Amino acid sequence: MKYVLVFVVLALAFWMWRKNRSPGAAPHDERVSGGTQMHRSNAPPQLMVTCAHCGLHLPQAEAVTGQRAVYCSLAHRQKEEA
Numbered sequence: 001m002k003y004v005l006v007f008v009v010l011a012l013a014f015w016m017w018r019k020n021r022s023p024g025a026a027p028h029d030e031r032v033s034g035g036t037q038m039h040r041s042n043a044p045p046q047l048m049v050t051c052a053h054c055g056l057h058l059p060q061a062e063a064v065t066g067q068r069a070v071y072c073s074l075a076h077r078q079k080e081e082a
């Protein structure tokens with residue numbers, strides 16, 4: 001029982017030590033434009049739009065703009081605006 005108490009105190013101290021360390025160093029302030037995404041990214045904060053036909057969320061750069069709304073593809077634009 002005594003060892004359990006010691007372990008808990010040590011764990012608590014370690015947790016507080018880690019908590020005090022983290023706020024200074026932000027995890028990822030740089031490297032916003034990582035190369036892992038498959039689509040081309042003109043601007044890192046991508047504005048997401050919703051296809052008016054199927055409801056798909058996609059970056060505005062890849063959306064097809066119609067007369068009344070935006071769509072995920074030319075086919076969905078033609079179906080909606082035909």
Ligand SMILES: [Zn+2]
Nearest residue numbers: 051054072076
């Ligand atoms: Zn669609």
